[in-house]
Amino acid sequence: MKDIDQLSEGAADVADRRRIAPAYAPKAVDHTVPWGNDEDVRITSVEAIITAPEGVNLVVVRVRTSVDGLEGLGCATFHQRADAVKCAVDEYLAPRLVGRSAQEITDIWNSSQVDSYWRGGPVLNSALAGVDMALWDITGKTAGLPVWQLLGGRVRRSVATYVHASGRDVAELMDEVEACAAAGYQVVRCQITVPGTSTYGAAQQSDSHISWDPEQYVRFIPGVFEELTARFDGRVRFLHDIHERVDPADAIRLLRALEPFGLLFAEDPVAPEDLDWMRTIRKQTITPLALGELLTDMRSFNALVTERLVDFIRCHVSALGGITPAWRLAMLAEVHGVRTAWHGPRDVSPIGHMANLAMDLASPAFGIHEHFEFSDQARSVFPGTPVTRNGVLEPSGAPGLGIGFDEREAARHPPVSPMSNWHYSRVRRPDGTIQRP
Numbered sequence: 001m002k003d004i005d006q007l008s009e010g011a012a013d014v015a016d017r018r019r020i021a022p023a024y025a026p027k028a029v030d031h032t033v034p035w036g037n038d039e040d041v042r043i044t045s046v047e048a049i050i051t052a053p054e055g056v057n058l059v060v061v062r063v064r065t066s067v068d069g070l071e072g073l074g075c076a077t078f079h080q081r082a083d084a085v086k087c088a089v090d091e092y093l094a095p096r097l098v099g100r101s102a103q104e105i106t107d108i109w110n111s112s113q114v115d116s117y118w119r120g121g122p123v124l125n126s127a128l129a130g131v132d133m134a135l136w137d138i139t140g141k142t143a144g145l146p147v148w149q150l151l152g153g154r155v156r157r158s159v160a161t162y163v164h165a166s167g168r169d170v171a172e173l174m175d176e177v178e179a180c181a182a183a184g185y186q187v188v189r190c191q192i193t194v195p196g197t198s199t200y201g202a203a204q205q206s207d208s209h210i211s212w213d214p215e216q217y218v219r220f221i222p223g224v225f226e227e228l229t230a231r232f233d234g235r236v237r238f239l240h241d242i243h244e245r246v247d248p249a250d251a252i253r254l255l256r257a258l259e260p261f262g263l264l265f266a267e268d269p270v271a272p273e274d275l276d277w278m279r280t281i282r283k284q285t286i287t288p289l290a291l292g293e294l295l296t297d298m299r300s301f302n303a304l305v306t307e308r309l310v311d312f313i314r315c316h317v318s319a320l321g322g323i324t325p326a327w328r329l330a331m332l333a334e335v336h337g338v339r340t341a342w343h344g345p346r347d348v349s350p351i352g353h354m355a356n357l358a359m360d361l362a363s364p365a366f367g368i369h370e371h372f373e374f375s376d377q378a379r380s381v382f383p384g385t386p387v388t389r390n391g392v393l394e395p396s397g398a399p400g401l402g403i404g405f406d407e408r409e410a411a412r413h414p415p416v417s418p419m420s421n422w423h424y425s426r427v428r429r430p431d432g433t434i435q436r437p
């Protein structure tokens with residue numbers, strides 16, 4: 001085990017890596033707490049690495065410790081602002097965490113959150129989430145236990161998942177749903193191109209001009225689910241992501257029209273700015289509601305959960321700050337009979353998916369796991385990437401989060417332009433008004 005003098009070398013390493021503000025070196029400040037002892041596993045370095053094996057920027061945080069070979073991994077992915085997150089990890093979190101006990105997860109989370117005085121938001125929370133998950137990983141590995149065991153032990157044998165299907169027309173969408181069903185998935189999220197306009201979650205009409213017509217969308221979608229239900233009823237249950245693309249009154253119109261098709265949930269009927277509408281929407285429809293990937297403060301869920309305004313909370317766990325705040329929310333959700341469906345698209349790294357899986361296994365509030373089938377190249381960067389069998393995930397029992405990171409493989413997939421796949425700031429309504437994503 002290293003002593004504190006050796007540990008300060010960790011801070012020097014951090015300084016060496018500084019590239020954004022090289023003129024200002026971190027001051028040697030002792031951030032240890034009054035109750036530590038010499039036997040503690042100490043943090044010796046904290047760094048963020050960006051890699052894009054799936055075509056989006058995944059931000060990995062690696063925390064090394066004073067115990068030879070003992071390190072933790074966390075997901076700090078905010079694809080669209082990956083460099084900002086890396087800066088927050090390397091420049092701000094690393095210098096104040098080197099030397100601290102790796103097992104003081106809650107105190108590190110609470111103190112890091114207030115360290116900048118202005119706290120939260122997706123950049124700082126993602127950075128903190130990367131550290132937080134890595135500390136849970138380290139603590140599990142130290143104890144020889146999986147993270148789900150640290151959270152109180154599993155409450156289910158396996159975890160049900162859903163995947164995405166999309167099409168440029170109903171026939172193409174049907175083929176994708178059929179393929180999902182053949183692979184064993186019983187719940188599938190369905191998105192489709194709206195003829196003559198762009199869409200969320202399916203191929204765009206064109207790359208240069210992204211027009212969006214909410215009226216056409218609201219009229220078109222119910223017929224699609226009617227056809228899907230006629231073909232797959234009893235075999236597949238559907239989800240749909242509205243992705244904030246309509247005004248609240250139109251959301252109500254659409255949600256009511258979808259009622260006959262028994263969706264497991266409709267997602268993001270309103271933008272975060274319109275959250276107050278959820279009280280009205282809730283009273284107007286029996287379609288189950290899911291929301292939350294854009295909310296970054298766990299307290300934003302207070303009314304949604306305690307007033308049961310949603311059926312599923314959909315936190316993007318890294319944007320929320322990691323396992324520590326998400327687990328607090330899972331407990332609140334359980335108390336109020338709300339379920340969890342943590343956000344799990346391809347811009348959550350396999351490490352983040354393992355964090356979601358650990359909570360899914362241990363939380364009575366678990367609803368469903370959003371699964372992404374990562375490519376072989378992503379799997380080689382992240383050995384242990386979860387794979388489904390018959391649409392479910394089963395835990396491995398490996399200590400910590402149970403996932404690895406091959407930095408050499410990662411280097412073969414350098415960061416990509418954050419806007420290469422997403423066009424949020426160019427989606428406009430027929431009259432030219434910007435559309436929220």
Ligand SMILES: O=C(O)C(=O)C[C@H](O)[C@H](O)CO
Pocket residue numbers: 079241243267293343344345347370
């Ligand atoms: O998976 C979902 O529900 C999404 O909404 C995916 C988001 O659009 C994506 O993560 C944005 O980067």
